[in-house]
Amino acid sequence: MSDDMDMSEIHDIFYEESYEGLDVMESGLLGLGIGQPDLEIVNNIFRAAHSIKGGAATFGFLPISKFTHGVETLLDQIRAQERSVSEDVIEVLLESVDSIRCMLDMFKAGNTPDEASSIELKQRIDTILALPSGVAMISASDGEVSELAETKQWTIQFFPSVDILKTGNEPLRIFNELRALGELKIVSDISKLPDIRNMEADSCYTHWILILDTDAERKRIEEVFDWVSDQADIIIECKESGIANSQAQAAPVAAALGLPSSEAESGVTAGVSSSNGKKTSSTKESGSIRVSIDKIDALLNLVGELVITQSMLARHADGAVAGNEAQGLKDGLLVLERHTRELQESAMQIRMLPIGASFSRFKRLVRDLSQKTGKKVELKLSGENTELDKTVLEKMSDPLVHLVRNSLDHGIEKPEDRLAAGKPETGTLHLSAYHEGGNIVIQVDDDGAGLNRQRILAKAIEKGIVSPSEQLSDDQINNLIFQAGFSTAEAVSDLSGRGVGMDVVRRNINDLGGRIEVSSREGVGSRFKIRLPLTLAILDGQLVKLGSDVYIFSLLSIVETVLVSPGEVRKVVGNGNVYRLRDDYIPVVRLRDAFKLRCNDSIKTYLERDGELLVVVESDGQRIGLFVDELLDQQQVVIKSLEENYKPVAGLAGATILGDGNVAMIIDVPSLIKTLDIAAITSKIEDFAA
Amino acid sequence: MSHADIMAGSNAEADSKQYLTFYLNGEEYGVEILRVQGIQGWDTVTPIPHSPEYILGVMNLRGAIVPIIDLRKRFNMPDMDIGKTTVIIVVKTHNDDESRTIGMVTDAVSEVYSIDENALQPLPDFGGSVSSEFVKGLSTIEDKMLILLDIDRLLDIRDKLAPNSQSSAA
Numbered sequence: 001m002s003d004d005m006d007m008s009e010i011h012d013i014f015y016e017e018s019y020e021g022l023d024v025m026e027s028g029l030l031g032l033g034i035g036q037p038d039l040e041i042v043n044n045i046f047r048a049a050h051s052i053k054g055g056a057a058t059f060g061f062l063p064i065s066k067f068t069h070g071v072e073t074l075l076d077q078i079r080a081q082e083r084s085v086s087e088d089v090i091e092v093l094l095e096s097v098d099s100i101r102c103m104l105d106m107f108k109a110g111n112t113p114d115e116a117s118s119i120e121l122k123q124r125i126d127t128i129l130a131l132p133s134g135v136a137m138i139s140a141s142d143g144e145v146s147e148l149a150e151t152k153q154w155t156i157q158f159f160p161s162v163d164i165l166k167t168g169n170e171p172l173r174i175f176n177e178l179r180a181l182g183e184l185k186i187v188s189d190i191s192k193l194p195d196i197r198n199m200e201a202d203s204c205y206t207h208w209i210l211i212l213d214t215d216a217e218r219k220r221i222e223e224v225f226d227w228v229s230d231q232a233d234i235i236i237e238c239k240e241s242g243i244a245n246s247q248a249q250a251a252p253v254a255a256a257l258g259l260p261s262s263e264a265e266s267g268v269t270a271g272v273s274s275s276n277g278k279k280t281s282s283t284k285e286s287g288s289i290r291v292s293i294d295k296i297d298a299l300l301n302l303v304g305e306l307v308i309t310q311s312m313l314a315r316h317a318d319g320a321v322a323g324n325e326a327q328g329l330k331d332g333l334l335v336l337e338r339h340t341r342e343l344q345e346s347a348m349q350i351r352m353l354p355i356g357a358s359f360s361r362f363k364r365l366v367r368d369l370s371q372k373t374g375k376k377v378e379l380k381l382s383g384e385n386t387e388l389d390k391t392v393l394e395k396m397s398d399p400l401v402h403l404v405r406n407s408l409d410h411g412i413e414k415p416e417d418r419l420a421a422g423k424p425e426t427g428t429l430h431l432s433a434y435h436e437g438g439n440i441v442i443q444v445d446d447d448g449a450g451l452n453r454q455r456i457l458a459k460a461i462e463k464g465i466v467s468p469s470e471q472l473s474d475d476q477i478n479n480l481i482f483q484a485g486f487s488t489a490e491a492v493s494d495l496s497g498r499g500v501g502m503d504v505v506r507r508n509i510n511d512l513g514g515r516i517e518v519s520s521r522e523g524v525g526s527r528f529k530i531r532l533p534l535t536l537a538i539l540d541g542q543l544v545k546l547g548s549d550v551y552i553f554s555l556l557s558i559v560e561t562v563l564v565s566p567g568e569v570r571k572v573v574g575n576g577n578v579y580r581l582r583d584d585y586i587p588v589v590r591l592r593d594a595f596k597l598r599c600n601d602s603i604k605t606y607l608e609r610d611g612e613l614l615v616v617v618e619s620d621g622q623r624i625g626l627f628v629d630e631l632l633d634q635q636q637v638v639i640k641s642l643e644e645n646y647k648p649v650a651g652l653a654g655a656t657i658l659g660d661g662n663v664a665m666i667i668d669v670p671s672l673i674k675t676l677d678i679a680a681i682t683s684k685i686e687d688f689a690a
Numbered sequence: 691m692s693h694a695d696i697m698a699g700s701n702a703e704a705d706s707k708q709y710l711t712f713y714l715n716g717e718e719y720g721v722e723i724l725r726v727q728g729i730q731g732w733d734t735v736t737p738i739p740h741s742p743e744y745i746l747g748v749m750n751l752r753g754a755i756v757p758i759i760d761l762r763k764r765f766n767m768p769d770m771d772i773g774k775t776t777v778i779i780v781v782k783t784h785n786d787d788e789s790r791t792i793g794m795v796t797d798a799v800s801e802v803y804s805i806d807e808n809a810l811q812p813l814p815d816f817g818g819s820v821s822s823e824f825v826k827g828l829s830t831i832e833d834k835m836l837i838l839l840d841i842d843r844l845l846d847i848r849d850k851l852a853p854n855s856q857s858s859a860a
Contacts, residue, residue: 549736595739642738645790646748646757646845649740657750663736 010168014055015108016288018064019101021048023357026097029090030363037078037085045093046075050223052100058173058227064103067118070125071096077129092124094364151182152238154221156210160232162203169228171208177224182214289390295349302343309336348538353393355433355442356384361397362404362431369408376415376426377408383433388440392512392532396442399505403444403528404429406502411448411526421523423447436531439514439540439556444528451520453477473583478518479621482506510619510670513539513554513653531556539639539666541656543632544615546592550664551628552637552656557617557669561631564588565611579625581616588614588625594676595651619670639666650675706806711836712779712796715767719796720803720829720838727780727791729799732772742846749793751780758793759844765824770797783842792845803836805829810838 028045032038049072056064071093077083099118106113156178160171178184189207199205212221218236225234313332359381370377388396412418412427419425430445453474460466460480472480481502509516513533520526533539533556541552562581569577569588578585614625637656642649653668709720728751735747735758744763748755758778762769775798783790810827826838 640755642748642755645755645792646738646745649738651739655736655748655755657753657755661750662734663748663750663755665736665738 011059014059015104018052018055018104021052022097022101024048026364027360029093032085032090034085034087042079046079049075054227061107063113064100067122068100070122074125074129089128092128095121151213151215154212155237156212157235158208158210158232160204164204164228164231165202167231174224178210178212181216181220182212185211291350299346302339302346306339306343309339351390352387353390354385354387358393358397359384359431365404366429375412377412378426378428380428380430386433386440395508395512399508402505407444407446411446413449440532440534442530445525447525450522450524450526451478456480478520482621513556515556538636541637542634544628545630545632546628552664552666553615555634557619559616559618559623562614563611564614586623586625589676590627617669619673622673624673705808706804709803709805709838711800711803713798713800714761714796718800718834718836720836721781721841723802725781725841727782730778730780732776754791756791756793758795760795764844781841783845785842790845803831
């Protein structure tokens, strides 16, 4: 607690942990059954609430600790099975989570929350607490002595480590908290106090023996010491019961406290300190990441092996090994190659997070929305363990919320309509994530009414997005929902219908190098399928040749590749060329022309063949064909920025270095299509098709 | 000029700086040696679409993608085929607080000279084929004329925003 700087860092840790605690509470509450709840879940929720309260009290966020205290009391009663869980209780607790989160937000922004905002909720909690609950009523933490609970005398020996004050813990606070539990007598032992000349002002040399008369259980007492359990020896003994406790409980409380807080569940905290407020670097912008210890171990192992391989190679280089040096070197290089690849994969893995955390947020959303709309919806989740790059995951959160809201608002019908249509009353919304061909696919399915194509078309004509004379395929009509300013909801509701949703969704996904597809059957449901690259730094590329240069397409942007014989490309009025790909006419361009390449060499190579290679790419629902000289391998490439030493180039996403050390350009299909001014070419095609 | 002094953190007493000189179309040019990152033989250069003619393309320089400028084209000199002595001098340029690494194709490297910056002569209005915006000044060493270049202007990034705004609108 030396200066403000340290304090603000500790506060950041508190915020981070509290937000996590709230997430734990929220998901726990959503999974809590009515009536007889799962005690394990209740305990989790309680512990999270308790850490938030404790932290808030320690760091002086009094409104939070006061408010959370009531929540904790209620949870404690549920935990002790003194109160049954009703829909009402869950609702109040969920709202409390929101309220605490809101208070945290305000503190974090440097404001002090207005107590009035939470007062109504606090009263509701108090009302519930005041209700007799069938079982005996105890308000344990308030120290109101209940008739049923037996008052015992506890002796607590508290031996803090010398450094305890430096970590921001204040024994006096602990004693005050104990005092809240009952009658407390404190005996200080100052025998260890050094000579005044050797004394350090911020060290703690005192030991205490605390005698506490209380009806509270051992657990409650232990919880008071939660924050200091790893910096002090704590022995808690019960005088009255006195029997044999000393042996079992003499073990430091730490052991008994192996349970606390959410950290235990998620494995390890990397970059985030444990609850005692050690100094860590957690700047808001840099963003930290929780990494499971398995991943770090795997990485360390690999680095170890790499070191071994390196020394092995060095030995060969020194000529220390007699005999067949070349063979040894080759072997060593093979091992090195394998390890390097594994190391790269392993390092990439660190950025990968399971999508589950993102998915479980939708439980709450679906619950709230279905209550608001009076629809019955069941949310199914699958593939929660599918891992995605942290950046991708964060950027996908908003688009997914849009899609889920849309499905609930437009897709799934009201219960009476569903029954009338011969469907089960409860609609199903299925969120799933899985791997498919080197991509991650996130899918949102609903069994609702499906897209109403007549209405979409009517709306599009009304808004002037399409002209009345146009003949559109079902797919094309479906894709109209991604147009800017498009919305079919009759009334603009709280949920959706402002027409800002779907075009933003598609743009966000495109920005990530992904694609979204929609398919729908009227009366049966809709499916939104999002394909995303595994990571942003590495791209699955299709290498193509133009003259003597290699260019790279993202595999995700390629729809197909076709061999086109010379007669199949038609010239349309002006200078646009089109090709008939099954039922559609798509504009085609020579990639060399698109890039205005100055090379004249080898242009005959494709003329000598039976046809030309056309790569059909898609972006924003717009397909175009690009002629290339040759198709080469598919391989993963690392994206490097052109801006670092040059400037951004239209039509290029960056460059990469190929195995032979040469540079190859990576094509950015969306921006390439923009530079080609496809709109002009497309209008010509429509004339042609009509 | 004083700006460049600060950048290079040069010796204030003598105000003399070391310059690496090279040949281009029969004349000798110099760049501040502290800006030079390395000298590189000719290697494969990958062309960049939509780039001005004087930018030959980019090259892989120890994992970094570095644009290569053909100085002859930049200075509107007659082209010359790549020969035995052709080298790429890799330099660091500073532009609006951003530094970039670029490569310059030159006919051949020459010497390293210490040059007193206070004794530089301005470029006469009619002199040379190099437009004055790239020239810091002229210096005389052993009766030879040296043209000292201001490399920060070689890579024109003024139109930087144009393609960028297009792609961000995508």
